[in-house]
Amino acid sequence: MxxxxxxxxxxxxxxxxxxxxxxxxxxxxxxxxxxxxxxxxxxxxxxQQSRIELYSEDCETLKNNRSLLNIFMSSISVKVEEMKLKSAPMEFLKICENYPLPRVQTLSYTLDDSRITVEAQKILTNIFPGVRCVMPDKHFCYCSLSKWTQFRTLIIRKEFLWRDPNDYCNLRDCTLIEELIAPDIYIIKHSFDGFMPLPKLRTITISVSDGNVTTPLTALMGIDKYGGTEGNTDNIRGLMLDKVRCTYSDLCGVVTSFRNLVRLNLDRWSCLNETRLWKIVAKSPSLQIMDITRMNLGLDFFSSSRRLMCTVMHYRRAPLTVFYAYTERELIRRYFTHLGLQLIPEHKIQKPLCGFIIQLELTPLDE
Structure with missing residues (x-):
């Protein structure tokens, strides 16, 4: 034995x-x-697999061996929660309708033929009825999202989305969306009109692509247009910048436009020195939390004068909570001395996100 x-x-x-x-x-x-x-x-x-990747050759193997297909699909149905399909053929998808995988929550897929987009999406909703997060093919129709009753997160890759002209649909119809992750080009194209009215939307994560926009914060300029036409941006509660180089003027403009901003999360790329930091705080009287744990602070960051900090804090109506890296506690305690500052060290520094990121936190409209 x-x-x-x-x-x-x-x-x-x-x-x-x-x-x-x-x-x-x-x-x-x-x-x-x-x-x-x-x-x-x-x-x-x-x-034992929780994540499966099927490429076109795997799909062909399973399509041509029904016995293997039966064994394989039955086996992965036990634990698989994340599925990636690469260049999946329609014939394979049709066969798989007989082998639903309800445990799958994250689905990433591309198709081998863009002409079958709408039909393929309808089949995918039958194979993966429990999907919460979708990373779709570059040819994509919004209409299928409503068929996933557990759907909450839409992740757009670099390619543009496409809508079937014979079956008009709109992202606004996908009222269950809580999180949208997309490149800046997609965000700029929609000018926020396409998704700001979504009632359950909590997070918008924007991937800043090099060379596609004049400045990194260009992707946020559509917010002002939205605020002036169909509503306002009072439900934007948080802003986080990660590895995004931006001018002081641009950042102040964005912070000022978010009238109810509560949390601001910056790193050294987005805020180069303490003078800029306090000027930004001055532009946002509603700010309650400032997270600088990823700033990698050094002596060169701080100003020799405490006057600006004291002036800004004097005119604030409420205390400001500052989260900082525990390893930088001596510098923070030496320079951030105002009684209106509540200093909280984070023993574990947040890991940088992948790429250049702008993230917005929202209060859902239906709350």
Missing amino acids: LQDALYDNCQLAKIKNLNLTDQMALYEEAIDDNSNRLRKNLIYTWE
């Missing part, structure tokens, strides 16, 4: 080092009685 267990453990370790394509090939090759244990270990490996 011990020897069998050691053999299985060794075999499982080797299987885990193979990619999925090779695992499937190994399963197909294991056809004699002595290979039963190998197949069982392959099935066990698939049953």
Whole structure:
């Protein structure tokens, strides 16, 4: 028994080092009685997977071997929560309708033929009925989102979205969206009119692409237009900039336009020195929390004079909570000395996000 267990453990370790394509090939090759244990270990490996990536060659293999398809889909249905389909063919998707995966919450996909977009999306909603987060193909129709009753997060990649001209739909119809992640080009194209009215929207994360906009904060300029036409931006409660270089003038303009801004999260890229920091605070009287844990502060950041800090804090009606990196506590305690500052050290510095990021936190309109 011990020897069998050691053999299985060794075999499982080797299987885990193979990619999925090779695992499937190994399963197909294991056809004699002595290979039963190998197949069982392959099935066990698939049953433990929480994330699966299927490429076009994998789809073809499964499409042409229904026995393997049945075993594989049954196995991954146990734990898989994240699924990625790469260049998936329509014929494969149609077959998979008989093998729904209700546990999948995150779905990323591209299709091998953009002409089948709308039909493919309808099938995907049947295969993955429990999806909460969608990263769709570049050819995409909003109309399918309403079919995912658990859908909450839409992640747009660099490509533009496309809407089926024969089935007009609008992002505004996707009223369950709580989080939108998209490149600046997409945000600028929609000018915030397309998604600010969404009643449950809590977070907008904007990926700033190099060279596509004149300044990083250009992506936010549509907010003023929105505020002047169909409502206001009073539900914007938080602003976070990560590795976004911007001018003091641009940042002050944005902060001033957010009349109910409560939380501001900056790093050294977006705020180069203490003088700029206090001037920004002065532009936002509603601010309650300032997070500078990712600023990587040094002596060169601070001003030799405390006058500006004292002046800004004197005119504030409420205290200001400052989260800072625990490793910088000596500098913070030396320079941030005003009684209206509540200083809170963070023992664990937040990890930088991937890329250049602008993030807005909103109070949902239906609250």
